[in-house]
Amino acid sequence: MTGGGEALVAKLGDRLAGLRGRITPNAEMDKITWFRAGGMADALFQPADEEDLAAFLKAVPRDIPLMVVGIGSNLLVRDGGIPGFVIRLSAKGFGEARALSDTRIQAGAATPDKRVAAAALEAGIGGFHFYHGIPGAIGGALRMNAGANGVETRERVVEVRALDREGRLHVLSNADMGYAYRHSSVPADFIFTSAVLEGYGQDRETIRAAMDGVQHHRETVQPIREKTGGSTFKNPEGTSAWKEIDKAGCRGLMVGGAQMSPMHCNFMINTGAATGYELEYLGETVRARVLENSGIRLHWEIKRIGDFRPGHEVQEFLGQLL
Template sequence: MSAAALALPVVRGRLTERAPLAPLVWFKAGGAAEWLFEPADIDDLCDFLSRLDPATPVMGLGLGSNLIVRDGGVPGVVVRLGKAFARVERLDETTIRCGGGASGILVSSAARDAGIAGIEFLRSIPGAVGGFVRMNGGAYGREVKDILVECEVVLRSGERRMLANADLGYTYRHSELPEGAIVVSATFRGHAGEPAAIGAEMDRIAAEREASQPLRSKTGGSTFKNPDGHKAWALVDAAGCRGLKIGDAQVSEKHTNFLLNLGSATSADIEALGEEVRRRVKAQSGIELEWEIQRVGIAK
């Protein structure tokens, strides 16, 4: 389908038809976006969405870490925030404002350099600010809801809106961010600290992750939410799923709440493996695991 057929607005950024998404997600699997839009700046994004047919679906894409893109691809427009949305600036002694495309490593490092503590945990979360805000990302006893002051979003209509922490209805790995909203920036507040001590805590977190998680594999990160009173990895392990395979998809032997693409797994293989894990855990423990990884697009 051509741009003319879809009547897509003219943009200053980049608009690509049938853009492969597998290279942009950590699993390195899945289909193409009908259209991939990489806006030049916030105004470009607002203008595009305001003039785009309201019936055209829109999905935001960050660093692709917590995502299965199904093999049939994603209809409509996928919006990917690039370098223009990856800036981090210090507002005062304890507050930083971060673009929606900024990575957890960049944000935590900027906070360290500014002497702002309490944000170190973002060092351990793969992904970008937009995803953290949407899913209330967390690790090591902290969550985004603990540090978020406010965020700026562009609604599906193209309208810019500021949302306070209280507006987002945060619960465990969930927010009530409006459907189709793209997070373009977030303001985080920590507390004063010594850069050396903050850096040491970041190093500790990085070393712990390296020791316990399959970081150098094609994976999507933490697969299932931790049920109340339980650890998902322990339930998966107890159900005998460590190392379980479907095609080239495998449950990690290093950390059983991670699924791996060993090389040529399809997204269908990866999702089927996750569903088989859920089935076995339910049969063994009576507990129904919930996906933490977002699954989008059309099955082939």
């Protein structure tokens, strides 16, 4: 179990001197994740800007675990908490989007996807309406090639700035990102700080209509007012995750306070006070039942991080049907 945040910060002592960002020992992760569940992080660091983040990475020894989170929308934290530091990019230092030209936008990694869509609308740049319906930030979109409404992030990326574990800066091209469906091949320890994205000139009325269509679709078919992490599983080749979940009889399925939404059964929701264990156990129950019903192995789209609480471990597919 975690909870040794003060000791961790004290151990590093002078190494952290001079940092301008905020350090919070024993940070409650349920306060910053959309599921509102899970344990504490030993410590949370919110860097002031890219330079401050680089200084932090250079200061923290490699044997101390680091985990980067965004706005917490696509994240399930386990009840045992997260050892080491969680890095959460600040809105002030990494949360702005601005037009660079008639077709290009620069966005910080902590910029909500919806804000990028809004900036594109204001600048008359088409091709970003799909971000209006993705409940995340640009850093996560870059990492997982987020997409919706027939458009993916990889279609918009020109270049990405990232820092490695030693605080060295890398400027990555679209080809360097190694994109595939809901995946990039960039090293896991790279932290994206900003990106240049490219669309195309388009009149604002057309862009607004496309964004309104995205919003209407979300409100009609997705449980957007619930405590949810968005799509739980990636779509298998040739079918949709929700169809397979539905065929396996898992629409509305509950484990404790966790439920597969009756409205959209690829959305997992916290109906009240669900624990991280209940949410993950529900997800693995669904995976096991879909595998048994159709032979399809669903893959998580939600990122699960941290340690299990002792005695409350969850095995993949519940340890069955492997």
